[in-house]
Amino acid sequence: MTHGRAQDFTPTRTAGLERLSQFIPRAGSAYARMRNHDLGAGQHAHVSTLSPWIRHRLVTEAEVLDAVLARHSLTAAEKFVQEVYWRTYWKGWLEQRPAVWEMYQQGLRAALDQVQTQSGLRSTWADACTGQTGIDAFDHWAQELVQTGYLHNHARMWFASIWIFTLRLPWELGADFFLRHLLDGDPASNTLSWRWVAGLQTRGKTYLARADNIETYTGGRFRPKGLAGVAVPLEGPEVPRVPLPAPQMPGLMEPCALLLHDDDLSPAYLFDHGLAPVATACLVTTRDRSPLHVAPHLEEFVQGAMADVTTRWADRLGPLTPALSGVGALADWARATGARQVVTPYAPVGPNATALRALEAALAPDGIRLVRLQRRYDSAAWPQATAGFFKFKEKIPTLVAGLKGIGVV
Ligand SMILES: Cc1cc2nc3c(=O)[nH]c(=O)nc-3n(C[C@H](O)[C@H](O)[C@H](O)COP(=O)(O)OP(=O)(O)OC[C@H]3O[C@@H](n4cnc5c(N)ncnc54)[C@H](O)[C@@H]3O)c2cc1C
Numbered sequence: 001m002t003h004g005r006a007q008d009f010t011p012t013r014t015a016g017l018e019r020l021s022q023f024i025p026r027a028g029s030a031y032a033r034m035r036n037h038d039l040g041a042g043q044h045a046h047v048s049t050l051s052p053w054i055r056h057r058l059v060t061e062a063e064v065l066d067a068v069l070a071r072h073s074l075t076a077a078e079k080f081v082q083e084v085y086w087r088t089y090w091k092g093w094l095e096q097r098p099a100v101w102e103m104y105q106q107g108l109r110a111a112l113d114q115v116q117t118q119s120g121l122r123s124t125w126a127d128a129c130t131g132q133t134g135i136d137a138f139d140h141w142a143q144e145l146v147q148t149g150y151l152h153n154h155a156r157m158w159f160a161s162i163w164i165f166t167l168r169l170p171w172e173l174g175a176d177f178f179l180r181h182l183l184d185g186d187p188a189s190n191t192l193s194w195r196w197v198a199g200l201q202t203r204g205k206t207y208l209a210r211a212d213n214i215e216t217y218t219g220g221r222f223r224p225k226g227l228a229g230v231a232v233p234l235e236g237p238e239v240p241r242v243p244l245p246a247p248q249m250p251g252l253m254e255p256c257a258l259l260l261h262d263d264d265l266s267p268a269y270l271f272d273h274g275l276a277p278v279a280t281a282c283l284v285t286t287r288d289r290s291p292l293h294v295a296p297h298l299e300e301f302v303q304g305a306m307a308d309v310t311t312r313w314a315d316r317l318g319p320l321t322p323a324l325s326g327v328g329a330l331a332d333w334a335r336a337t338g339a340r341q342v343v344t345p346y347a348p349v350g351p352n353a354t355a356l357r358a359l360e361a362a363l364a365p366d367g368i369r370l371v372r373l374q375r376r377y378d379s380a381a382w383p384q385a386t387a388g389f390f391k392f393k394e395k396i397p398t399l400v401a402g403l404k405g406i407g408v409v
Helices: 013-026 029-034 051-055 061-071 078-095 099-117 119-130 136-148 153-166 171-181 187-198 211-217 268-272 296-312 327-337 351-366 376-384 389-393 396-406
Strands: 256-260 279-283 320-324 341-345 369-373
Touching: 013 029, 013 051, 013 061, 013 296, 029 078, 051 078, 061 078, 061 396, 078 187, 078 376, 078 389, 078 396, 099 119, 099 171, 099 187, 119 136, 119 171, 136 153, 136 171, 153 171, 153 187, 153 211, 171 187, 171 296, 256 296, 256 327, 279 296, 279 327, 279 351, 296 320, 320 327, 327 351, 341 351, 351 369, 376 396
Parallel strands: 256 279, 256 341, 279 320, 341 369
Antiparallel strands: none
């Protein structure tokens, strides 16, 4: 089977902007009509395939919205704009329920333990990950994901549904399989979408993959047999909402070091705050996306993206440490810079946020502050992500109107 290659996703801002400008003409009514059709690897022209760049903010959500709305009215591009805001909504929702990410990680560790001791589970899981279940569509998507690092949204929904309700595998193992391979693998969008399919996110509402729907939206390529006919929702505890963190500001008179990470690789907004770092480092946590090995194409994408951003901004960064992992190495670097504060783009719930918490604790005795700078795009939208997307969606016109004040950073 031949697929488009992961290299189609070049980890540079230039490549992301080119993809965006190619896609813009199709972001209006064509997207609304055709976005659910998955015609296979190399044929994803009905959607933007921008997610690897947006996920790492080589190109930001605000830039994408700005460019699309310069060409289309909000009414014409409503569906596309809503999809971009799904990412924002998921992030804001998880930010207010960080325990859901911890529960996912615990559930994953428990499922990986079961895999060690239950041979039947182990072989079903291995067959699902290598695309050898005998369900042709599912096997195709498993291989497409492993080979390209991308799957169409509809394929992700069908895949997750078959994983949970037909193969009856723990959903956390499926979410982990995605996080190890997706170039856009994202704690919020991934965990919460898997929970949504499983019936954990919108209580009692599951997503059932159906052969006729798959046939219609794959251009007749697949009509899988033997799929589960019902999707009984999984059960899990309700998680209380916690307040969003208060905004932080850097002290502009104090020397600062800059710590970049893969949740936000567009540092222009930091420089707009007047930051002039004495030194810069890149925090690398790609391997912390999973307890298992992450795909080489994922590590290459993130390394390439970091090389791209640090090359473009070289004259603003000071001496550069291109890759740091582990709290000890990070704290040593921060102390050696002589800075009194480490400024970093705000990292939403996930491996970077976890690493930053450890760093903050390690630096506190030295009186070095960690300052997480939020974007106005996030701080405007996240407080709206309190309940379901339906309620959040109503705020989109106001949020979009507010983008004008944000510019394209
Ligand atoms: C089970 C499952 C797991 C998923 N895991 C991830 C993940 O790890 N990372 C991730 O970025 N997305 C995830 N998604 C959401 C969605 O499938 C992808 O964002 C989308 O397919 C990316 O392709 P695109 O850029 O061509 O999207 P387009 O259709 O062109 O949409 C434009 C942009 O809107 C955003 N977007 C679109 N759909 C969604 C959505 N449903 N949720 C959140 N943002 C969306 C993305 O930033 C995308 O780049 C998952 C969906 C499901 C059902």
